[in-house]
Amino acid sequence: MKLFKISASVALLSLLTLFATNDTAAQDNDIDYETVQIATGTTIYSEDVKDIQGSPLIKESFENGRILFTNGKASEVLPINYDSYKNQVLFIKDRKVMVLNTNGVKGFMFLKPENFEQSDNVQEVFSYQVRNEAFGFSEATPVQLLYNQGTGLKLINVHETSLMRGNSKDPFTGKVIDRYVSGVTHYLEKKNGEVVKLRRLRDKDIINSLDKEYRKQLKNFMKESNLDGRSQKDLAKLLTYYDNITAGNS
Structure with missing residues (x-):
């Protein structure tokens, strides 16, 4: 059974050497890769002390990426992750897991992995610039853009996590264990603005x-x-x- 404990995760993450500095080309060719320091106003990430099976993070471990701003600039390279239950973009700074203040933030992206050329996946780019009502979002939520060339046609992944409450005790510990249930929903936004939910990608x-x-x-x-x-x-x-x-x- 895999239990998500943020205190253990932070301790482990602080020891990781994830700070590769290789630049990469984003899907948005207008990005200015001037080094931009992350703005103040962030808070330290915290999670319930209660044991919960699974994890709300979309990445098993933090991966290097950049924050993208609405002014067309991008941040320095930072280890990034996304909590799809709390809808929080996370980054590691000074050995602390921080919650990003998304004011003025357009989205974020992960750097291309070393095996990118051999992979079937496009570079992972997430954007806040979607019509929230079209996806039933109650607040600004980043979506993964698999295709977006400025024509209005978009291929989108939405990462979501829910918390399933436990209804029985573990036979060995006697604890009632809740668990995170994560999934990805695929959408096609057509040129006329219509959003179609896809059964499969x-x-x-x-x-x-x-x-x-x-x-x-x-x-x-x-x-x-x-x-x-x-x-x-x-x-x-x-x-x-x-x-x-x-x-x-x-």
Whole structure:
């Protein structure tokens, strides 16, 4: 049984040497990589002392990334994580896990991993710049942008965590254990602003959510280009193709 205890996590994280300094290109080519110090007003991250099975964090360990600001600049490289239960962006500074003050923050991104070229995943970029009501958010919430080239067409992952209350005691300890339940929901935002919930992150689900008149053409593109319908990078190629053939129609 894996128990999430923030005190133990902080102690472990303070010993990690995660501070790689290699720059990386974000999906947003307009980012100015001037080193920007994180603004004041942050608080130290804390979690309930009570034992809870699992973790609300989207990363098993903090990973290097940058905070992205609405003025087009990006922060210094920092170890980052996201608590999808509390809706808090976390970073490590001076061996402390801090909660980001999101005033003036556009989003955040993780640096590309060493095996990025061999991976099927796109770079992990999260943005606050979505219509919260379209996703049922009661407050500003970052979403993962798998595809966003400024045409209005977006492929989005929403990371969410709920807390399931325990209803029985552990037979060995006698404790009632709660647990975090995490999941990712996939959405396609069309050029007209309509947001469609996808059953799976697959080419077929995306194609069937787009205009009927283009579906055969899109299927042929996937087949002729020998693309993998489960690869994030290949799905981005599919949406780029769709953007190109529908340019000027929206």
